[in-house]
Amino acid sequence: MNSQLVPKLLVADADAAMSFYTRTLEAEVSLRVADDAGVVNHAELTLGSVVFAVAQSVEEWGWTDPGSVGGSPVLLVLTVADPDATAHRMVQHGAELVIPVDNRPYGKRQGRVVDPFGHIWVLSGELR
Numbered sequence: 407m408n409s410q411l412v413p414k415l416l417v418a419d420a421d422a423a424m425s426f427y428t429r430t431l432e433a434e435v436s437l438r439v440a441d442d443a444g445v446v447n448h449a450e451l452t453l454g455s456v457v458f459a460v461a462q463s464v465e466e467w468g469w470t471d472p473g474s475v476g477g478s479p480v481l482l483v484l485t486v487a488d489p490d491a492t493a494h495r496m497v498q499h500g501a502e503l504v505i506p507v508d509n510r511p512y513g514k515r516q517g518r519v520v521d522p523f524g525h526i527w528v529l530s531g532e533l534r
Contacts, residue, residue: 414459416472417462417524418473424460426499426500429499430501431495431496433453434452434453437450446461447461471524472523472524481518487531490531493519501521502520504519504526515532516528516531517529
């Protein structure tokens, strides 16, 4: 068995989050599971070989989204071909630019955005 880590991002509105990630990261929804009330318990998105999941926050289950706990303590580092363009798309669709994308002294081109659901993304690529 191969080990695999699939982060599940808990959000206040799973369908809006899936729409945001497909438009800005060019991810594809490969699976969407909702209960009878329409609450998305699990959805998987793929971005090349990367898989991540999204689910609706459900307080009764202890599933809290960043907005309900004062922000996210996790940085999601995503390596993409063009971090500048990815950051630009994310900001156009409601993300907040926290640190502009630029060449960093440690040998990467990186910047940081907070998506509309409170998750923090470090967008990384090759130096220019």
